[in-house]
Amino acid sequence: MTFVYRRVYRGKIQAALLDWAGTTMDFGCMAPAVVFVKVFERAGVPITMDEARAPMGAHKRVHIRKIIELDAVRARWQAAHGRPPGEQDVDRMFADFVPLQVECLSDYSDLIPGTLEVVKALRARAIKIGSTTGYLRDMMEINLRDAKRQGYEPDSTVCASEVPAGRPAPFMCLQNVINLQVSPVEACVKIDDTVPGIEEGLNAGMWTIGLAISGNEVGLPLEAWLALPDAEQEARRQRAHERMRRAGAHYVVDTIADVLPCFDDIEARLARGEKP
Numbered sequence: 001m002t003f004v005y006r007r008v009y010r011g012k013i014q015a016a017l018l019d020w021a022g023t024t025m026d027f028g029c030m031a032p033a034v035v036f037v038k039v040f041e042r043a044g045v046p047i048t049m050d051e052a053r054a055p056m057g058a059h060k061r062v063h064i065r066k067i068i069e070l071d072a073v074r075a076r077w078q079a080a081h082g083r084p085p086g087e088q089d090v091d092r093m094f095a096d097f098v099p100l101q102v103e104c105l106s107d108y109s110d111l112i113p114g115t116l117e118v119v120k121a122l123r124a125r126a127i128k129i130g131s132t133t134g135y136l137r138d139m140m141e142i143n144l145r146d147a148k149r150q151g152y153e154p155d156s157t158v159c160a161s162e163v164p165a166g167r168p169a170p171f172m173c174l175q176n177v178i179n180l181q182v183s184p185v186e187a188c189v190k191i192d193d194t195v196p197g198i199e200e201g202l203n204a205g206m207w208t209i210g211l212a213i214s215g216n217e218v219g220l221p222l223e224a225w226l227a228l229p230d231a232e233q234e235a236r237r238q239r240a241h242e243r244m245r246r247a248g249a250h251y252v253v254d255t256i257a258d259v260l261p262c263f264d265d266i267e268a269r270l271a272r273g274e275k276p
């Protein structure tokens with residue numbers, strides 16, 4: 001008889017990899033959405049907030065390309081300019097995007113409630129804190145400075161521009177694995193508010209927690225979310241949870257403030273020999 005022996009990791013969680021906008025900072029993931037709208041307005045083809053948000057999580061240049069690939073946007077571009085959009089338009093809009101984004105990042109850099117408490121609790125369990133982002137490094141310098149001022153300082157931050165490909169590719173997560181010197185990948189948990197961000201964690205072989213309310217899926221600042229009538233909140237919550245689940249997230253919760261029970265559950269599953 002022939003047997004194959006399977007190796008199983010039954011240790012502890014070693015690292016949590018947190019997204020930035022919509023996860024730890026900028027409730028509603030407003031900063032990039034607002035700037036994409038502005039950049040397309042300047043290009044003579046105004047877009048809606050939903051169109052601006054559709055590719056959220058990607059490298060910002062890829063994000064612009066994905067917006068112009070939307071059928072409705074292509075049609076409006078053709079109508080406005082008498083030709084379809086091309087790569088040179090992506091280049092120009094990305095060049096517009098960078099300074100506009102840098103200029104307004106600090107207006108949206110408040111930490112999301114629960115971030116400090118959760119990071120502290122994770123560190124108490126000897127879990128390292130890594131992070132990934134679709135922002136470029138000079139944008140991250142602003143966010144890192146503002147986060148530190150508020151008491152949040154991850155052990156590692158990797159930008160999409162520093163790896164061969166951004167989300168949904170796994171490379172930012174894997175670069176964090178190297179930076180943090182943790183192993184194996186199933187000892188890591190990726191937390192994100194976007195579908196590409198969940199896919200990034202899954203592609204890296206990690207556990208994933210989707211955040212339904214604080215980020216791109218609902219897309220509202222904290223005060224606007226709190227001001228919604230209960231029924232409207234519930235409808236949006238359900239739609240967002242459903243989207244994150246369909247993306248394959250192992251867990252979906254409202255915001256980062258709710259993730260600790262997921263860590264308990266993952267540790268129990270690891271102890272039973274489960275893999276992500």
Ligand SMILES: [Mg+2]
Binds near residue numbers: 019
């Ligand atoms: Mg995000």
